[in-house]
Amino acid sequence: MKWRNLTGGYFNRISDMAKMSPHEILGLEPGCSQQEIKAAYLRMVKAYHPDKSHPFMARHNQEVIKLVNAAYEALKGDSL
Numbered sequence: 153m154k155w156r157n158l159t160g161g162y163f164n165r166i167s168d169m170a171k172m173s174p175h176e177i178l179g180l181e182p183g184c185s186q187q188e189i190k191a192a193y194l195r196m197v198k199a200y201h202p203d204k205s206h207p208f209m210a211r212h213n214q215e216v217i218k219l220v221n222a223a224y225e226a227l228k229g230d231s232l
Contacts, residue, residue: 166215174223186228193224 175182178192197220198204202213 166212166219169216169219174226177219177223178227180227189224189227193220193228196220 169177175184178189178196180188180192184192197217200213200216200220202210202217205213
């Protein structure tokens, strides 16, 4: 696999994700059930887990996981 846009970096993507709502980060619609929230969270964790990614992407994935965890914490207590 060849990496593209190495000078652009992934930090712009992280800052864009940080501006999203918790629903947008997890890819959910407002009003979703707790099961849907948990399933989306687990799907994102599996996709971005730093230990299972290429070493080049590990730092990026750590930052994404922080945002995913914060989004999950914000939504898991909601009873929608």
